[in-house]
Amino acid sequence: MPTFKSAAYLDRYAQSLIGVYGRPKAVLTHGQGCYVWDADGKRYLDLLAGIAVNVLGHGHPIVVEALSRQAGTLIHVSNFFATLPQIELAERLLSVSGAPEGSAVFFANSGTEAIEAAIKLGRRTGRTRMVAAEGAFHGRTIGALALTHKTAYREPFEPLIPSVTHVPLNDAEALRAVIGTDVAALFLEPIQGEAGVVAADPAYLRLARQLTRASGTMLIIDEVQTGVGRTGTWFAFQQAGILPDAITMAKGLGAGVPIGALVTFGPEVSTLLTAGQHGTTFGGNPLAAAVGLAVLDTIETDNLLAHATAMGNHLVDSVAALGHPLISGVRGAGLLRAIELTADVAAVVVDRALAAGFIVNAPTPHVVRLAPPLVVTAAQLDSFVMALPALLRRLGPAS
Numbered sequence: 572m573p574t575f576k577s578a579a580y581l582d583r584y585a586q587s588l589i590g591v592y593g594r595p596k597a598v599l600t601h602g603q604g605c606y607v608w609d610a611d612g613k614r615y616l617d618l619l620a621g622i623a624v625n626v627l628g629h630g631h632p633i634v635v636e637a638l639s640r641q642a643g644t645l646i647h648v649s650n651f652f653a654t655l656p657q658i659e660l661a662e663r664l665l666s667v668s669g670a671p672e673g674s675a676v677f678f679a680n681s682g683t684e685a686i687e688a689a690i691k692l693g694r695r696t697g698r699t700r701m702v703a704a705e706g707a708f709h710g711r712t713i714g715a716l717a718l719t720h721k722t723a724y725r726e727p728f729e730p731l732i733p734s735v736t737h738v739p740l741n742d743a744e745a746l747r748a749v750i751g752t753d754v755a756a757l758f759l760e761p762i763q764g765e766a767g768v769v770a771a772d773p774a775y776l777r778l779a780r781q782l783t784r785a786s787g788t789m790l791i792i793d794e795v796q797t798g799v800g801r802t803g804t805w806f807a808f809q810q811a812g813i814l815p816d817a818i819t820m821a822k823g824l825g826a827g828v829p830i831g832a833l834v835t836f837g838p839e840v841s842t843l844l845t846a847g848q849h850g851t852t853f854g855g856n857p858l859a860a861a862v863g864l865a866v867l868d869t870i871e872t873d874n875l876l877a878h879a880t881a882m883g884n885h886l887v888d889s890v891a892a893l894g895h896p897l898i899s900g901v902r903g904a905g906l907l908r909a910i911e912l913t914a915d916v917a918a919v920v921v922d923r924a925l926a927a928g929f930i931v932n933a934p935t936p937h938v939v940r941l942a943p944p945l946v947v948t949a950a951q952l953d954s955f956v957m958a959l960p961a962l963l964r965r966l967g968p969a970s
């Protein structure tokens with residue numbers, strides 16, 4: 572007899588938590604590898620990884636070991652003091668991001684905090700105007716929210732910080748028209764995850780680099796979702812062959828332990844924020860930093876960048892082989908992917924997928940997003956692809 576503990580827990584959730592997330596779809600109790608289980612014992616293949624966060628899946632022994640070892644050594648010290656994990660993680664981030672001599676790191680606790688640090692960095696140019704792309708998602712705090720494009724997120728909280736302009740993504744002329752010597756910073760995601768996995772063209776990113784360099788505007792690349800191996804390289808900007816002035820990251824960096832970072836490129840940008848001008852209590856504490864180091868080590872030793880690329884390509888091929896009339900293609904790079912549908916039925920597909928034991932999500936009405944752990948196997952991806960025809964049944968005129 573099923574007991575349906577989940578339903579009772581969800582009632583208690585609704586009675587005790589602010590309803591900003593709506594009613595959750597399940598209550599999860601534990602995970603292992605790419606699987607999680609709910610309170611009723613049902614198993615799900617986690618193809619979303621906590622929205623591009625659990626890069627090593629669940630219960631990875633190296634993450635567990637790093638966490639428990641550091642928890643027993645030193646969890647937190649305040650920024651009056653330095654710790655070795657913090658220094659080592661900063662050095663590793665500078666190395667894997669290909670940052671030039673004189674670059675530096677600021678540690679935060681989340682993506683939106685990394686963006687806030689970047690906004691303050693931009694303000695240190697003496698200019699106030701910021702530019703971001705239509706469709707952009709940069710976070711929910713008041714500064715980051717001003718850069719986020721979606722009206723429904725912004726409007727209830729206006730006025731936000733002033734002087735932010737949104738330009739259509741991949742529109743060279745619109746970018747040329749807006750970037751000038753009055754603009755402090757241009758913020759771009761290499762792939763807009765929340766907008767439905769929409770990529771900035773490499774040529775557009777290179778133009779952005781040219782224009783911002785010419786006008787003394789900072790080019791800040793938001794790698795919160797795309798970074799830390801997600802797209803098959805350490806950072807997605809590296810595939811466009813540009814060197815930005817700063818990048819932000821968070822989601823995958825701690826594999827589930829909250830940590831974010833701003834990396835500033837080169838001595839000029841890296842000395843703009845001076846003692847006392849920014850800070851955070853928890854940012855870069857040794858617990859989060861030790862896990863971040865373990866994550867970067869594991870991505871490297873287990874060749875997960877190449878694996879992410881191979882698995883992403885495998886997914887594209889498998890979905891194409893289905894030849895399903897409701898699927899028009901697979902977008903994205905590495906393991907940040909959108910299965911694009913020809914009808915606005917993604918929400919139904921996501922609900923059916925959950926019932927069938929697969930976790931995916933629908934960032935827009937015709938897109939099913941996959942951002943699985945970087946350790947996902949071809950067989951696991953195939954199990955979802957094989958389920959797709961059933962998940963899409965009777966949802967379109969042709970099926």
Ligand SMILES: *Cc1c(COP(=O)(O)O)cnc(C)c1O
Pocket residue numbers: 681682683684686708709710711760764765793794795796797821822
């Ligand atoms: C998730 C996300 C953020 C915000 O990160 P939080 O940790 O939720 O504050 C910012 N930028 C991008 C591109 C994101 O995907």
